[in-house]
Amino acid sequence: xxxxxxxxxxxxxxxxxxxxxxxxxxxxxxxxxxxxxxxxxxxxxxxxxxxxxxxxxxxxxxxxxxxxxxxxxxxxxxxxxxxxxxxxxxxxxxxxxxxxxxxxxxxxxxxxxxxxxxxxxxxxxxxxxxxxxxxxxxxxxxxxxxxxxxxxxxxxxxxxxxxxxxxxxxxxxxxxxxxxxxxxxxxxxxxxxxxxxxxxxxxxxxxxxxxxxxxxxxxxxxxxxxxxxxxxxxxxxxxxxxxxxxxxxxxxxxxxxxxxxxxxxxxxxxx
Amino acid sequence: xxxxxxxxxxxxxxxxxxxxxxxxxxxxxxxxxxxxxxxxxxxxxxxxxxxxxxxxxxxxxxxxxxxxxxxxxxxxxxxxxxxxxxxxxxxxxxxxxxxxxxxxxxxxxxxxxxxxxxxxxxxxxxxxxxxxxxxxxxxxxxxxxxxxxxxxxxxxxxxxxxxxxxxxxxxxxxxxxxxxxxxxxxxxxxxxxxxxxxxxxxxxxxxxxxxxxxxxxxxxxxxxxxxxxxxxxxxxxxxxxxxxxxxxxxxxxxxxxxxxxxxxxxxxxxxxxxxxxxxxxxxxxxxxxxxxxxxxxxxxxxxxxx
Numbered sequence: 057x058x059x060x061x062x063x064x065x066x067x068x069x070x071x072x073x074x075x076x077x078x079x080x081x082x083x084x085x086x087x088x089x090x091x092x093x094x095x096x097x098x099x100x101x102x103x104x105x106x107x108x109x110x111x112x113x114x115x116x117x118x119x120x121x122x123x124x125x126x127x128x129x130x131x132x133x134x135x136x137x138x139x140x141x142x143x144x145x146x147x148x149x150x151x152x153x154x155x156x157x158x159x160x161x162x163x164x165x166x167x168x169x170x171x172x173x174x175x176x177x178x179x180x181x182x183x184x185x186x187x188x189x190x191x192x193x194x195x196x197x198x199x200x201x202x203x204x205x206x207x208x209x210x211x212x213x214x215x216x217x218x219x220x221x222x223x224x225x226x227x228x229x230x231x232x233x234x235x236x237x238x239x240x241x242x243x244x245x246x247x248x249x250x251x252x253x254x255x256x257x258x259x260x261x262x263x264x265x266x267x268x269x270x271x272x273x274x275x276x277x278x279x280x281x282x283x284x285x286x287x288x289x290x291x292x293x294x295x296x297x298x299x300x301x302x303x304x305x306x307x308x309x310x311x312x313x314x315x316x317x318x319x320x321x322x323x324x325x326x327x
Numbered sequence: 328x329x330x331x332x333x334x335x336x337x338x339x340x341x342x343x344x345x346x347x348x349x350x351x352x353x354x355x356x357x358x359x360x361x362x363x364x365x366x367x368x369x370x371x372x373x374x375x376x377x378x379x380x381x382x383x384x385x386x387x388x389x390x391x392x393x394x395x396x397x398x399x400x401x402x403x404x405x406x407x408x409x410x411x412x413x414x415x416x417x418x419x420x421x422x423x424x425x426x427x428x429x430x431x432x433x434x435x436x437x438x439x440x441x442x443x444x445x446x447x448x449x450x451x452x453x454x455x456x457x458x459x460x461x462x463x464x465x466x467x468x469x470x471x472x473x474x475x476x477x478x479x480x481x482x483x484x485x486x487x488x489x490x491x492x493x494x495x496x497x498x499x500x501x502x503x504x505x506x507x508x509x510x511x512x513x514x515x516x517x518x519x520x521x522x523x524x525x526x527x528x529x530x531x532x533x534x535x536x537x538x539x540x541x542x543x544x545x546x547x548x549x550x551x552x553x554x555x556x557x558x559x560x561x562x563x564x565x566x567x568x569x570x571x572x573x574x575x576x577x578x579x580x581x582x583x584x585x586x587x588x589x590x591x592x593x594x595x596x597x598x599x600x601x602x603x604x605x606x607x608x609x610x611x612x613x614x615x616x617x618x619x620x621x622x623x624x625x626x627x628x629x630x631x632x633x
């Protein structure tokens with residue numbers, strides 16, 4: 057274990073092999089990295105943008121020796137990354153954290169914004185072993201809906217799309233069709249990744265309907281290996297004990313889920 | 328009175344066992360300190376807290392080295408004013424001694440932060456006079472015996488709890504600094520903080536850490552820390568806390584044989600999770616039994632007998 061972690065944590069560089077523009081705010085980067093290529097859905101990596109920053113990113117796909125991450129431009133680091141091209145050098149540490157546990161039977165995935173990326177990776181692994189694979193994809197507006205075309209063949213019915221402004225699919229939050237589906241189908245597992253207010257609501261609904269949930273959480277991260285304490289939620293380190301948490305674990309962090317997180321100075325701040 | 332061979336004392340603190348969480352590791356929140364205490368640490372040391380909040384440095388703040396980790400977090404902390412309530416709350420849920428790590432930019436600041444920390448319930452303070460990567464505090468104080476004495480005296484005058492001083496290995500003669508700290512009234516000395524280091528990436532030809540330089544911790548610095556403890560024990564009477572690369576029970580035993588009463592564990596948590604405390608304690612217990620010692624206190628400084 058320790059040798060494995062040390063190897064994962066050793067920084068290596070890679071060349072960006074392709075940049076795909078998913079929509080005006082989101083791009084997918086592919087590069088070769090043998091270690092992250094072995095990642096399981098739900099794991100993340102630390103991506104070094106030389107001279108700028110190092111940020112945690114969910115792994116969107118791992119195939120052969122190739123790894124992909126999907127990044128929305130939201131801050132200095134991600135905007136800088138959006139300016140990088142094929143052939144530019146990035147640094148990589150990882151893969152880190154636990155992963156989603158694949159379930160059989162009826163499963164439902166709920167992705168919000170770029171949170172859909174690790175769930176697409178998961179859906180590829182789930183498609184072969186589930187009876188029913190349903191997917192709800194939510195975004196603010198039409199052109200921010202991710203991966204609908206790739207998800208379609210993996211799902212047993214057409215993925216449900218929601219937009220907050222009603223420019224595509226249902227005009228509502230992703231949690232609205234979730235409530236409807238939970239009422240009519242007996243799901244064996246729900247998987248969620250997205251903005252925390254969404255995840256928190258998904259948790260409340262799955263609890264109400266007695267369906268187990270695995271949700272991927274996000275916190276400010278520094279070390280990625282469970283020692284710095286920057287990403288705590290309750291007693292858990294999101295980078296090491298997570299990022300995927302079960303219903304049972306989420307019940308223990310209800311006071312923080314969707315409510316607060318630790319800021320850069322370690323002070324608790326509203327989400 | 329008690330038969331647990333791991334029970335020990337340090338600067339007036341009663342410890343169930345001779346292991347403690349090193350400062351800077353997982354030490355912000357009550358829940359994380361509680362988790363470490365439950366995992367078997369005999370005492371916990373918080374992250375360093377100062378008078379005003381600090382955001383710390385941008386990432387990368389951590390980089391892997393051979394047999395160790397280099398970090399330059401930049402002393403992120405919410406300020407003692409904010410943190411005081413967390414100290415008070417932590418005291419209500421953990422049974423082991425709570426040691427608050429303190430830094431400042433002047434003797435007055437150290438004293439003020441230490442005073443607030445102990446008034447909030449800290450069982451002791453550990454003065455971080457050895458952070459290698461923030462200017463005008465930390466090791467700039469710990470490398471200057473005169474300034475160090477001033478800081479310790481001022482803190483001692485302000486608090487009634489034990490004052491531990493964490494020493495920097497980045498000095499020509501650590502014994503001289505230890506002697507100064509001891510003369511100024513330090514109740515215990517922690518040896519050592521991280522060793523100044525740098526990581527450079529060949530491909531980009533750039534330093535990796537955003538702060539360029541950082542501090543090396545982990546197995547790579549164990550022999551350096553062990554030598555520091557050995558040298559200090561020989562010359563200074565103040566109790567010593569060994570810190571630097573303790574990963575296994577053998578490491579802990581070696582530090583105690585060199586003269587440490589207690590060992591702090593930090594980086595090993597990355598390699599072995601908080602379970603490392605229990606593993607070390609079990610190993611030390613077995614060692615004491617095998618060597619027919621009744622108490623862990625008996626092995627402190629044993630390597631000096633020849």
